[in-house]
Amino acid sequence: MAEKEKREKIPRQPMPEQDPKERGKNFNEVPYGYTPELAQREAKRCLQCKKPKCIEGCPVGVKIPEFIEMVAEGNFIAAAKKVKEDNSLPAICGRVCPQEVQCEVLCVLGKKEEPVAIGRLERFVADYERAQGVVELPEIPPPTGKRVAAVGSGPAGLTLAGDLVKLGHQVTIFEALHKPGGVLVYGIPEFRLPKAIVEAEVDYLKRMGVEIKYNYVIGKILTVDELFEMGYDAVFLGVGAGLPVFMNIPGENLCGIYSANEYLTRSNLMKAYLFPEYDTPIARGRNVAVIGGGNVAMDSARTALRLGADNVYIVYRRSKTELPARAEEVHHAEEEGIQFKFLTNPVRFIENEDGWVVGMECIQMELGEPDDSGRRRPVPIEGSNFTMDMDLVVIAVGTGANPVITSTVPNLELNKRGYIVADPETGKTSREGIYAGGDIVTGAATVILAMGAGRQSSTAIHECLISKG
């Protein structure tokens, strides 16, 4: 008991990070991560609960107290291996998981003080292992002779591929873009998730034997049925929710108005922030409005700042409490000087003679009765219109289901919003042998949920392939 009390006395260890003023000018990662000393101190806070609540909050069931105990003891490599038993992308999840609503929210320490920094520790062990260059390959069983195709190399497809090669199946990922990672590479910016980390994780999969074919837009170059004809025994669709949603208000097609997908793809995937070293251009605004309040909006706003904007506004139609973005992202954005305009909604965009956006007419909102989602519905206040001067606008109000693939698979059941209907336990779709998971099933969600879906489908596919003999 004495031991336990002593542990509780240590405060949650902060993670060192770049100064907000400095980092607003570069694309380097914001937090530096724990040092081994900080990690050990933080790990010692964990009470090693007999019935650890934290695990229940993790969609893939990482053995949290076990790995944390190893960190406390200084066995960082063993800790990394322990995490990887359940989570094949810990360096990524440690950075981007919404821990405050998943594992950490359930940590018992959180009742009296701050929860154990599970995400920071997970990130630490994965980074430590990679830095030591000791990422060992697991033993791969003899080939089963079964072949699986994964469409899309986002977290869902990568997880599925890793799981299935470890079981001796042959896996090919077909990716539409020229780089692997899905949103991890085209959406989430470098300053939040360095692309070298995604590359390292993908390299690891390749070394295990996963084959990745780039520039394959399935539904165009090959259909899913043709994949079966080529001899694949099962096909997993992890194509994400790649369709930008616009607001359908006047002036939305003016120059200088981007969907967040376009803005972030130009900057991240095409490296437009390094223009003209890289050829893809991106408009640099002085006064930038980002419409929306999720992670995507925060990423867009912080990107605009780094591209040299004087003023960056997050324009959100509800209030601060309803912001769907992770608390840490909002905090980082505020620190960097992003300005929040709550209860504000654009109604039209104003242009100059060249067709560029120069302003935005908005209307003030107030919160009414709760809607289906339980959040209070924003209602416009009649006559409260006002205009803001803007020379760049990024629309980050959500994404939808891209029909390129779903429209080319006959008899694949979709819901009324165009997402694939799949069994929540196994990812089975209405078509035999076709599985689906991640954002194309759930709508825009999280990295870890997409990984969880990949994991479930890999288990189901494995059982099916083995039972067929």
Add this chain to the structure above:
Amino acid sequence: MFKILKKREMADSTVCHFNVEAPLIAKKARPGQFVVLRPNETGERIPLTMAGTDPERGTIDIIFQVVGKTTALLRTFREGDYILDVIGPLGRPTHLEKLGTVICVGGGTGIAVLYPITKALKEIGNHVISIIGARTKDLLILEEEMGNASNELFITTDDGSYGRHGFVTDAMKDLLEERKDVKLVVGIGPVPMMKFVCKTSEPYGVKTMVSLNAIMVDATGMCGACRATVGGKTQFCCVDGPEFDGHQVDFDELMKRQAAYLKEEKVSYELFLKEHGQ
């Protein structure tokens, strides 16, 4: 990596023709579809229409005009060199139907885009009258190919150095006056030209298809860079097009959107010229 098997320069070296090894794309591609290519690691993704395909040999043809950094860079590629990424076939294929008499109008490099469509329209039994034009004789491309792909061929040059003196729309107007049986006009070229083709055909009530060359990034419907207003609604050129009913297209918006990066394009191109000692 996609190997360039053959290279040919035309129109005073302002236009380049590549025959590229891409067996799967060659097998799948239909007239009207395009590829996106990225020449090298630091390169931009640009869309180019397939001017032809050879499924047996496993090759595709692209014909591009040198207008800026990426196309100038591509022109430096030689036979045997590799293009880093080629993605396709993209976009909806042309809707091909036997209608009767059809006019195909092409301007500049648009003729390369028009060529496979012309050929396909004739093959399914239409009577195809083609009108192709360029600023001047030396810039006219694919005259022989278009001749073979059409039942009748008319040529115009802006300066009168070859064929009829004037614009393609002048020849087109005369044809529409003469022949009352024209069922479809296909117009492909620079946006101002397509706009005038549509203006010319409108009074005759002849359906007019155009191919919109909006600025693209992914070309899979993921980013919305390529949006255009057609019939009052926003469409993504890469997945909903590139062909649309020209009488519904907001060409002025398209022209403004195409000019969105003129400043950056100039920076890129000048840097390229400096690096290549030009």
